[in-house]
Amino acid sequence: MLKKLFITGTIAALMTGTALAQDVTLRLAHFAAETHPGHLAAQAFAKAVTERTGGAIKVELFPANQLGSPPEQLEQTILGAIEMNLPTQGALDKYEKAFGTVMTPFAFDSYEQAHAVLDGPFSEWAGPKLEEQGLVMLSNWEYGFRNITNTLRPINTPEDVKGLKLRTPSELQIVAALEGLGASTTQIAFNELPNALNQGVVDGQENPIGVISHYNLNDFQEHLAITRHVYNSMVQVINKDVFYSLTAEQQTILREESKKAGDMMRAAVIAQEDEELAALEAAGMKVTRPHLAPFAALMGPARARVADYSGKENMDKFLSFLK
Known part of the structure; x- marks a missing residue:
């Protein structure tokens, strides 16, 4: 019907x-x-x-x-x-x-x-x-590659992520990636994020550059690291x-x-990403561009969590497309 x-x-x-x-x-x-x-x-x-x-x-x-x-x-x-x-x-x-x-x-x-x-x-x-x-x-x-912002310190190595309290959406893949880097994660609705950042409920968050720019998250965050830890669209x-x-x-x-x-x-x-990054830096945001291989090297447990969630056969099929 x-x-x-x-x-x-x-x-x-x-x-x-x-x-x-x-x-x-x-x-x-x-x-x-x-x-x-x-x-x-x-x-x-x-x-x-x-x-x-x-x-x-x-x-x-x-x-x-x-x-x-x-x-x-x-x-x-x-x-x-x-x-x-x-x-x-x-x-x-x-x-x-x-x-x-x-x-x-x-x-x-x-x-x-x-x-x-x-x-x-x-x-x-x-x-x-x-x-x-x-x-x-x-x-x-x-939508884009996702990147980390925070108020405490610049991120240049995976060690810099350890101990940060980061807001994420509910997607397990994002949670697994950040927890794999040693952060603690909290799931907060996006419309509540500015208040959570302003009140120090969390140290930071992660999103594509376009979201960080269009929602003026630099008003609440000092540091942006181009980590590109997850892609989605x-x-x-x-x-x-x-x-x-x-x-x-x-x-x-x-x-x-x-x-x-x-x-x-x-x-x-x-x-727009380069333009948005330049505008964020001009507005006072401090941007780092860490070497990503050390970050990716720590993703074994995170990928295992995604495979458990998505199904091993599905993961194997997807990974075959990347070769």
Whole structure:
């Protein structure tokens, strides 16, 4: 049975796979700030889909967790209350464990490697698995390599991480990476993070450069270390029943425009990182760029924890894509 669509026109009946009711609005919810490349890419996606479908499909955007926390948004997408979402692999792995492997600590050396793996063998392998959970994967977008900030000291070696109290999201992969470096971790909701930093509940946190910049976390943190300990990205997904209610042409349009928007976001995130770092330094943040091999060398226990969580077969399959 088809999940409820938000229909603004007068034709309410859907003919699965052959015709779509006119003037259908598909809601796309995500967690990125309105100034972040993720939302700008979502705007480009929405505009292109409307234009290419002659207005038959309109995309309504809800950025910055307007429709709930990231886990709530994804659950609503699976249930059909929201049609589209932009979760990370760390959210998707709660439903399909294969996605848990992507955030393996120090798995990727570069954006180019990550994109080649995710768009190629990983998507071919893991993408179809999401349909069993009621989702269709449209394309990989971006979020970035994650880095550590703190108020106590610069980080130049793994020893400098030991003893730091760091806020993390709930993803086991991030927790395992930082605990593997000797930090203690605390899971705090992102909207509560500024107060936690300001009040000294934690010494620091970790996020991609774009998040640190767009949310002005330098107002609360003195030191930033480019540790790149975990890579993750947004993944555009759509409710399965909704997707297969569209015509084949409309499905193709969504896939094509999703890929274009994802590529746009990737280019923007990568291009802006140097500018954002320079702006953070100009604002007084002290940035270190440690040699990462000693950090990666300590990740054996962290990778074992990820393998236990994701499944050894899934981990072995993922690692085979990196060779």
